[in-house]
């Protein structure tokens with residue numbers, strides 16, 4: 272069995288066949304999926320999905336790309352949903368993206384901090400997106416150490432960020448990028464303890480080889496797990512079992 276710890280099933284890329292996508296994932300052995308929120312506008316769709324499928328859980332949060340659209344009302348909606356809805360398990364995805372800079376950096380930092388505060392208040396983990404922002408993300412993890420735990424999703428960072436995250440008790444998640452020839456965090460992937468490792472598709476983005484460039488979907492998490500197993504020199508069964516155990520432990524499922 273497998274677990275896709277991070278996908279975006281409310282994305283419009285799935286509008287025409289969402290039900291088949293979930294069915295295909297279950298048929299491929301995916302026993303659980305967490306559909307991640309990028310913007311509070313996703314939440315109605317996420318709530319509906321998590322109530323309709325027993326294999327689905329969700330999150331609530333504001334992606335760094337959307338940080339400039341954040342408002343006290345949006346954060347209040349995140350708080351309410353995480354607090355009131357048992358199938359919504361974490362705050363996120365939130366974080367910092369200094370690669371695309373779709374929102375000004377000061378706003379990204381403030382909206383990330385607001386969600387770390389919410390996570391602490393609600394006693395839930397955070398799902399963190401960090402791209403070209405290792406120094407700032409590590410700083411935040413250190414600052415909230417012992418108060419908030421999280422996952423560095425779709426990890427592409429460096430050794431220092433990885434060490435800071437692991438030392439603070441965080442999890443690390445790898446996506447289909449592990450199948451790309453240019454994937455740079457290969458050596459770091461080998462050093463992540465087996466009980467802190469998650470796998471994800473981040474679908475509909477980042478389809479693993481041989482689907483690269485096409486729409487991704489949770490069934491392809493099997494391909495991610497295979498590549499992770501190969502890079503770590505471990506049996507696929509062990510990585511698959513860890514994907515389930517660790518996702519359940521992280522999200523409190």
Ligand SMILES: [Zn+2]
Pocket residue numbers: 277279307364473
């Ligand atoms: Zn994502």
